[in-house]
């Protein structure tokens with residue numbers, strides 16, 4: 001008899017999050033779909049519960065609000081839902097640390113990109129350890145592997161998620177809980193549809209883009225295998241060791257000085 005599992009996916013109303021929902025529903029997993037746009041979550045929940053005979057629950061939350069993770073946990077308890085798989089995926093491009101002068105916007109962004117992921121791990125991982133099974137996938141980015149000028153919050157926030165995943169994975173080793181940071185490169189989603197992202201999107205050659213289906217399928221396979229940091233797409237896996245090498249970091253630093 002197969003065990004019934006439930007996955008909570010943040011940022012499930014679009015892009016990679018919606019694709020995680022589709023692929024996990026395809027594996028027979030029940031879902032808790034979290035984001036701000038309720039209409040999208042409800043139609044995805046209806047589509048997937050009908051197609052895969054699973055239960056899909058919608059919880060509307062703005063994860064840039066400090067109170068959101070605790071409210072989410074209260075909602076899960078009220079509905080008697082136990083989470084076996086946590087996909088911390090919600091995210092956006094965010095403000096410019098120097099040019100955008102409203103600090104409240106930056107604080108909310110840090111809350112969304114880092115604090116909410118740590119808070120959900122804090123709230124949900126102890127239960128996974130106690131039950132002897134759990135999966136946590138933090139959607140980071142190749143941007144978290146190599147710091148660049150003018151990227152003062154997005155890349156560093158993703159670097160935090162990678163470091164958090166490594167630390168968490170070490171802490172729960174041998175308990176039946178796998179923790180992984182997934183580092184996608186450029187992926188076709190709604191992420192680059194904001195006007196300020198169009199120039200970047202149009203400058204990136206076609207061969208550097210991957211489809212969300214590929215990124216999610218590779219990510220879920222790597223998570224099941226117990227990988228801790230995983231770059232999706234063979235091209236990015238090829239480049240990743242270079243981004244971590246002392247030599248390439250030195251080279252980039254000297255280029256910046258020049």
Ligand SMILES: NC(=O)c1ccc[n+]([C@@H]2O[C@H](COP(=O)([O-])OP(=O)(O)OC[C@H]3O[C@@H](n4cnc5c(N)ncnc54)[C@H](OP(=O)(O)O)[C@@H]3O)[C@@H](O)[C@H]2O)c1
Nearest residue numbers: 011013014015016035036037063091141186187189190191
């Ligand atoms: N696309 C890429 O090239 C790429 C590359 C590397 C990493 N990533 C990462 O992948 C993750 C998913 O992005 P995507 O590419 O799938 O982008 P997307 O299509 O724009 O989806 C972003 C998701 O995050 C949710 N979200 C944004 N702000 C939120 C908030 N304050 N509270 C709750 N949910 C929020 C959105 O839902 P609502 O608007 O409904 O709230 C949406 O479901 C992000 O963490 C991103 O940094 C993307």
